[in-house]
Amino acid sequence: MTTFDTLADAPDLTADDYLVVGVATCFFRDDDGVHELKVIEPIPSSALEALLKGIPTSYEIAAATTLGALIAEDTPQIPANFPANCQLGNEFAYRCIASARTYKRRPEATAHIAPGDSYNTFNYSTERKRVLNADRVVTKDDNVKQHAYTHQKL
Secondary structure (H helix, E strand, O other): OOOOOOHHHOOOOOOOOEEEEEEEEEEEEEOOEEEEEEEEEEEOHHHHHHHHOOOEEOEEEEEEEEHHHHEEOOEEOOOOOOOOOEEEOOOHHHHHHHHHHHHHHOHHHHHOOOOOOEEOOOEEOOOOOOEOOOOOOOOHHHOOOOOOOOOOOO
16 A cells, blocks of 8 residues: 655645544553553544534544645644644554545535634543554454355255
């Protein structure tokens, strides 16, 4: 997969294209236990619309901005109104470009949060912890059980 690091790698987008970024409460597991992290991530248009309907989320705050404000001179930037203890998520520039494309495809989603504004009345919950470095262990119990006659010709 090709990753995008600059706006030059995405000729269909401009620095003025709209997107929303949010601060999510995530967790990191190591030998000392589980530690809380504040991670800045872009929120695609479909996810934003679901969050605004009140589903529980780990996002505390979201801000509408432009692609150029987040990737200035090909360097990812943390928005000024976000808490100081935040860090950028993995592949931040690539995910910002992908997220901006979702708002370009669904321009009506830009009406939820005006450019330059922020939104902080999400249904915030960390009941289901989002562990960033969790290993997924697949077992035989994960297999879908099928009827004995599923693949038989009747």
